[in-house]
Amino acid sequence: MTTSPSVDVVRRFNRSYTQRVGVLEESFLGPDMPLGTARLLYEIGVAPGTAHALRTRLELDSGYLSRLLRRLQDDGLVSVAPDPDDRRRRRIDLTPAGRERWDELERRSAERARRLVAPLSDRQQARLVAALAEADLLVRAATIEIATVPPGSELARRAVAEYFAEVGARIDGTGTFDVDAALAADAHRLVAPHGAFVVATSAGEPVACGGVQTLEDGSGEIKRMWVDGSWRGAGLGARLLRHLEDVARDLGHAVVHLDTNAALTEAIAMYERSGYRRVERYNDNPHATHFFAKDLTAG
Structure with a gap:
């Protein structure tokens, strides 16, 4: 074999x-x-x-x-x-x-x-520590499961709370977003047939999330995309983004939009690597400074 x-x-x-x-x-x-x-x-x-x-x-x-x-x-x-x-x-x-x-x-x-x-010498031990840390991260990344869940589920609530805590801390240093109001809105927008919400789990714990909703012009929009900081570097963000693009295609979208804030530099770099182009503001999100779109039919 x-x-x-x-x-x-x-x-x-x-x-x-x-x-x-x-x-x-x-x-x-x-x-x-x-x-x-x-x-x-x-x-x-x-x-x-x-x-x-x-x-x-x-x-x-x-x-x-x-x-x-x-x-x-x-x-x-x-x-x-x-x-x-x-x-x-x-x-x-x-x-x-x-x-x-x-x-x-x-x-x-x-x-x-x-x-x-x-x-082992000190140098060899340092190499071993670095190699095992990288191997552990990647092996755990290979076992992550991404599944669609109701926006009001316990997994979704925990993931969205983490998302807002990080985004708030990085944007204005407070993390004081109204999670309950956001979840109430998600319960209408991020559900079939016009949307979906997904959570990535490792050993049952939420480590990433994201959603897709339908905009008024019929295109899709990626929302609530978050990856736990301890998982960055394992390619989980790019994997989650590809999954959300597939969700958008399944919902019938040929184009998908997203917005973000200038403070989220890693996210901006990932979107650009993934083929997103900058566009003009398309919503009234007061926290967004950068706007992107991607043609899901290309390539």
């Missing part, structure tokens, strides 16, 4: 790395706990929450997660109780014994990492 160089590199790295960090050992990092159970315990210690949130974050089958949780409960390491915010869901927390085990796993993991990099 012929594979691409990128696939070969990923597979070779996986074989090498899993061997060296102890994934193949019956007891991961020593405390009589296999990798799956140890990883779940670690994630609960990092961010306790509901079973639903853990399943989404770790992308685990519900049956498998239940078995892992049962073992951790039997060992007295986690507590499971109804979530006070939603009694239909289960809240998972570490017990005092679970916190002690978590601390032990953290210490052993750090020590193994230190031993792994110890033979």
Whole structure:
């Protein structure tokens, strides 16, 4: 079977790395706990929450997660109780014994990492840190899912709130936009058959969003485009923009517009790289300083 160089590199790295960090050992990092159970315990210690949130974050089958949780409960390491915010869901927390085990796993993991990099020079360690950070970002980017959601959904609300917080802070230093009013407007404009709203998620968390609405002249307009700052550099902005252009085409638009502010220099550069041309002001948005359009039928 012929594979691409990128696939070969990923597979070779996986074989090498899993061997060296102890994934193949019956007891991961020593405390009589296999990798799956140890990883779940670690994630609960990092961010306790509901079973639903853990399943989404770790992308685990519900049956498998239940078995892992049962073992951790039997060992007295986690507590499971109804979530006070939603009694239909289960809240998972570490017990005092679970916190002690978590601390032990953290210490052993750090020590193994230190031993792994110890033979390398400072320069080699710096190269490794940079390479692994880049690899982690790109691998996570490959797992991002972009889906159309109702503008009033919880995912949409969280994403739009982040969008306005960043835009407001960068434009006027306050971030005081009326999110509720914007969401109320979106509920009418960014829904079929005249529009759509999409959210990109990683492990169930919103990391980017954007919408398309229909203008009075029949063209489309991209709105609310946002990418979490920690994801910039992974190509997510360009990927989201292409997705929104496809949404606009599906809505029947041959031309798509968008506006932005001069403070958002990265966005302006991306739009220009993506084939958008500057046009005259076409709306009354008081925060917009730059206006663009793109012919979606060209090329």
